[in-house]
Structure formats: structure tokens, C-alpha cells
Amino acid sequence: MQKKQWSPEQKLQIVLEALKEERHIGEIASEYGVHVSVIHRWKKELLEGADKVFATSKSAKAAAQEKRKQEETIENLYAQVGRLTTQLDWLKKKSGGILPRE
Structure with a gap:
């Protein structure tokens, strides 16, 4: 059985x-x-x-909050990289050959 x-x-x-x-x-x-x-x-x-059960839910909430913070940081860094790239391209264009082109 x-x-x-x-x-x-x-x-x-x-x-x-x-x-x-x-x-x-x-x-x-x-x-x-x-x-x-x-x-x-x-x-x-x-x-x-x-x-x-309660300990896990606390740590899960903390981990989710930390992940959200990391995602926000990454998003902010990508935005900053985009702005800096645009500024660099503009400076290269306006420099008239003073800055080296890649």
C-alpha cells in the first residue's frame, strides 16, 4: 500500500x-x-x-526596495550618459576640428 x-x-x-x-x-x-x-x-x-513567514516577508520587501533603487540608479546613469554623449557630439561639431573625432 x-x-x-x-x-x-x-x-x-x-x-x-x-x-x-x-x-x-x-x-x-x-x-x-x-x-x-x-x-x-x-x-x-x-x-x-x-x-x-514574517522574517521572509521583511527581507523580501527590503530586497525589492533595494532592487528598485538599483534600477533607478541605472536609469539615471543611462540618462546622464545620453546627455554627456549629446554634449560631446555638439562640442565636437562646434570645435571645428580642435577636438579629435573618433
Whole structure:
């Protein structure tokens, strides 16, 4: 007999139902065909890892903000390069051969 593979979403649904404590955990276990000890283990894993959810979201927000800053800097640098190139071309044209052409 093969063990049933539970998706993370299914595990979460079962554990959240157990956390509500509206029904006995034995009832939930028999409804889903999961052993009570497995539900307890999933519940423990969820509660132990819950702090990582908020830590990850903070670091993800910080990383996204840093990426936006970098993109703005790159955009500003490209604009500056464009302005300087235009100015250089204008100076070369107006210099009448004083500045070397490339």
C-alpha cells in the first residue's frame, strides 16, 4: 500500500482545521485519512516555522526596495550618459576640428 502524498496546501488546510479546535482531532484525522500523530507533527512544524513567514516577508520587501533603487540608479546613469554623449557630439561639431573625432 502506497502512502498518500499531501500537498503543502492540503497539509495547511488540515492543520488549520485542527488549530480551530472546533472538532476533535480524531474526527479530522479520520475524515482526511491521516493518522492523528501526523496531524500533530504537521501542526508542530507549522508553529515552529511561523516566525520565518514574517522574517521572509521583511527581507523580501527590503530586497525589492533595494532592487528598485538599483534600477533607478541605472536609469539615471543611462540618462546622464545620453546627455554627456549629446554634449560631446555638439562640442565636437562646434570645435571645428580642435577636438579629435573618433
